[in-house]
Amino acid sequence: MARAPSPAAVLLSVHAVVFDMDGVITDSAPAHAAAWKVAFDACLAGHEGQPPFDEAEDYRRHVDGRSRKDGAASFLKARGVDLPEGSPEDPPGTGTVWAVAARKDEAFTRRMRTDPIAVWPGTVRLLHVLHDARVPFAAASASRHATELLAGAGLLEMFEAVVDGNEARRLELPGKPDPALFLEASRRLGVPPGESAVVEDALAGVEAGRRGGFGLVVGVDRTDSPEGAGDLRRHGADVVVSDPGELLIDGED
16 A cells, blocks of 8 residues: 655755745746736837737746736836836836836736636645645745635645735835745744745746755746756756656655
C-alpha cells in the first residue's frame, strides 16, 4: 500500500514556506492580465503609434508580482508614457498612474465576481501535505484580493498568516522586488528568512526572495519553457518547477 506523499528533499531543508498567490496558488494571472489590458489599452489609445498591451510578455515583464501602482508605473515608463503619479484616491481613468491602476482593479474585481478564480491542484496538494506535516506557511501577495480569493477557495484557514495588498498598504511596505512583503510574512510565521522558502512565479517576486535572504527560492514557470526557467534562475531562483506539486514525492509500498 502506497504511503501518503511527503515534501521532497529540497523542502526538508527549510522550516516554513511563503507562497505567492497569483500563478502559484490561484490561476488568476489570466484575469489580472486581461484587466491590465483594459486599463493600459485605454491609456495607450491617447498616444499615437503605441501597440496594445501584450497579455503574455508585457504582463510578465512589467506587472506580474508588483503592486498595482508599481506595475502601472513600470509598464508606462517602458512605453515612454509620462503621466503624473496622482494619488491612491484617484478614480478609474487614464490621467494619472494611480487612475490607470484603479481602472485595472475595477476591471479585475468585476471579472472576479462573475467568473470564479480556479486554484492550481498541484499547489493545493502541496498545501495539504505541508499542513499535515505541521510545516507553517503563509501567503504574501501584492493583490488586495488575496485573502478573499483564499477564503473563496476554502484554503484560508490552512494559512498561519496572510499578507495581502491591504496589509501592505496599511504597513506602507514597498512592493516587489523589494523583499518587505515576504519578510513580513516570515516575521508572522516566526521563522527566520534563512530557514524559510519562497515559492513565486513572477520575476520581481523571485528577485524579492533572493534579496530577502530566504534559504530557498522556488521559481514556478507555468510556461514550462527554457526561456521562462532561465529568466527565473537569472533573477535568483534556486529551483524551477512547472508546478509546486513537483515539490512532493509519493510514498512507495
